[in-house]
Amino acid sequence: MKGDVSALAPGVIVKGVIDWERRYRMMRLHTASHVIAALLYEKYGARVTGGHIGPEVARDDFDLRGVKEWKNALKWAVEEANKIIKKCIEVKVYWLPREEALKIPGIVKLADKLPPEVEKIRVVEIPGIDIQADGGPHVKNTCEIGELEIVRLESKGSRRRRIYYTVKP
Numbered sequence: 236m237k238g239d240v241s242a243l244a245p246g247v248i249v250k251g252v253i254d255w256e257r258r259y260r261m262m263r264l265h266t267a268s269h270v271i272a273a274l275l276y277e278k279y280g281a282r283v284t285g286g287h288i289g290p291e292v293a294r295d296d297f298d299l300r301g302v303k304e305w306k307n308a309l310k311w312a313v314e315e316a317n318k319i320i321k322k323c324i325e326v327k328v329y330w331l332p333r334e335e336a337l338k339i340p341g342i343v344k345l346a347d348k349l350p351p352e353v354e355k356i357r358v359v360e361i362p363g364i365d366i367q368a369d370g371g372p373h374v375k376n377t378c379e380i381g382e383l384e385i386v387r388l389e390s391k392g393s394r395r396r397r398i399y400y401t402v403k404p
C-alpha cells in the first residue's frame with residue numbers, strides 16, 4: 236500500500252485497489268513454493284525454515300543438513316517442480332473442521348501453531364503433491380505458474396540452504 240497508513244483515523248473510508256500484476260506474480264511464486272517444498276521434504280526430509288515472497292523473486296530456506304550436494308538437491312527440486320507444474324494440476328482450496336484437518340499427515344506441524352480457538356482450517360491441496368493449512372493466495376492451476384528459474388543459491392549454514400527463484404514473465 237502506498238501513502239502513510241498510520242495517518243488514517245479509525246472509521247475513515249478508504250478505497251483499496253489490487254495491483255493485479257504484482258499480486259498474480261506472488262500467487263504464482265507462492266504456489267510454486269508449495270511444490271518445491273513438498274519435493275524437498277519427500278526426498279530429503281527437509282523442512283522449510285524461512286521464506287519470503289516478493290513480486291520479482293521468492294526465497295525459501297531449507298534445513299538440508301546432512302545433504303552434501305545441497306546445491307544439486309535444490310536444482311533437482313526446481314527441475315522436478317517444473318515437470319509437475321506442466322501437468323496442469325488443479326489447486327484445491329477448502330475448509331475443514333480443525334479435528335479433521337489435524338488428521339492429515341504433514342499438516343500437523345503447522346497446525347500446532349494454530350491458536351486453540353481456531354475451529355476451521357483452510358486447506359490448500361495440490362493433489363498428489365502437497366497439502367497444507369494455509370491462508371495465502373494461490374493460483375487455481377499449476378499451469379499458471381509457468382516456468383521456474385533459479386536466481387541464486389546461498390548457504391546460510393548447514394541448516395539453512397537458501398534458494399532464490401523466479402517465474403518467467
Ligand SMILES: [Zn+2]
Nearest residue numbers: 265359369371
Ligand atoms: Zn500457500
